[in-house]
Amino acid sequence: MTKDRLESVYRDYIACLNGRDLSGLERYVDEGATHNGRPLGVSGYREMLERDFADIPDLRFNIELLVVDPPYVASRLHFQCTPRADFMNLHVGGIEVSFAENVFYEFMEAKISRVWSVIDKAAIEAQLMSRHGANRHC
């Protein structure tokens, strides 16, 4: 797949997530997809996102930086959102936080087959610290 085509597929995938069109996820995710080493497939991937949207009602994926080299996409995503309760074992409940996710995808044909994601937990902790003036989240 060309670089331009892969970038286009990836942007469509992010639009699919932001449109909450999880029934359309199979267009972008391979049956054998893994996420940080966990085999999820399409159904497990959908369940993961359903949980994310339930836990974070205002979740929205914003592409900040995109590096494409087929079959790989590396994306820096920016989030500004309000988790309902705990998030990454932090007591975020009801507080708006902003953070990045640096994530790599390997595509097979036009579908995501492997994902390696890291979320900037330290940035969220720093926001909670400055808000509460203490290590409330521990």
Added chain:
Amino acid sequence: MTKDRLESVYRDYIACLNGRDLSGLERYVDEGATHNGRPLGVSGYREMLERDFADIPDLRFNIELLVVDPPYVASRLHFQCTPRADFMNLHVGGIEVSFAENVFYEFMEAKISRVWSVIDKAAIEAQLMSRHGANRHC
């Protein structure tokens, strides 16, 4: 710069770090370099790495995945190392941990000008939890 050339420069930069040749850092880092939004320049960048090597004597950078699209490089780095004391506000002291860093670089000419790094803190916490069987690090 071509994709192959940029990849070669990046691999040389990592070899420079693993060779602890911090005097050679100016070959790879721009005077105006920023790291996660902080202006560091060459001297600040060197000080950051000197601290890292002092805090983690067996620190070694291993490239697990590389996505290159000039002027950007996205790299998933793998670490297996033993921080002397606290690391990322976790009581790691003397315990070998393994974790990833997903990091993006913007190059200007042949030098790193901007870095956006996220370290997988949650993975380190999980290792400490399973080792201690309790939330000792909080």
